[in-house]
Amino acid sequence: EVQVVESGGGLVQPGGSLRLSCAASQFPVSNNYMTWVRQAPGKGLEWVSLIYSGGTTYYADSVKGRFTISRDNSKNTLYLQMNSLRAEDTAVYYCARSDCRGNSCYVFDYWGQGTLVTVSS
């Protein structure tokens, strides 16, 4: 069964750093687009970052220059390195596979359960 499992969330002070992990099963992250989406408490979904199978990366303006998406093909794991964290980064962070279906490769078809990041002093 295709599955992704996030980990690494927690409480961090403003200005601090955190690295999220997303372990994938039954498909290779190296051959797929992968993405991070977040959801602040009681709010809607916000796209954060995406990595192509070829390694090209994209970021939302709200995190550009602070967050870095990467992957370790040997561990079949996706990462999100988050630096200079702010209170407004507080959210549940979801990892998802971004599949190519129909005419787009931005179809988020399998999601993890999410990991909560709280930025507070």
Add this chain to the structure above:
Amino acid sequence: DIQMTQSPSSLSASVGDRVTITCRASQSISSYLNWFQQEPGKAPRLLIYAASSLKSGVPSRFSGSGNGTDFTLTISSLQPEDFATYYCQQSYSTPITFGQGTRLEIK
């Protein structure tokens, strides 16, 4: 950036009702539109991709239509498990954007 606007923001309906949720893009996105369902405390679940293609395993009471800037998600006969929040998402270009969500509640 492409703005996605859903209407209504919330909706009350009864089991067995037919409901329609609308999503409008700020510019043409052809059929690059996906729909998600999110139950409280759970991850989003893909229902429909490319505006009208049903993901495998999703009940046939869900359907999508539209092209260009205007799209709809229709649930033909509401079931108890359908009361949740629904989001549209444009998959045309980055930054990828979502609608603000439509909360479907039991009347």
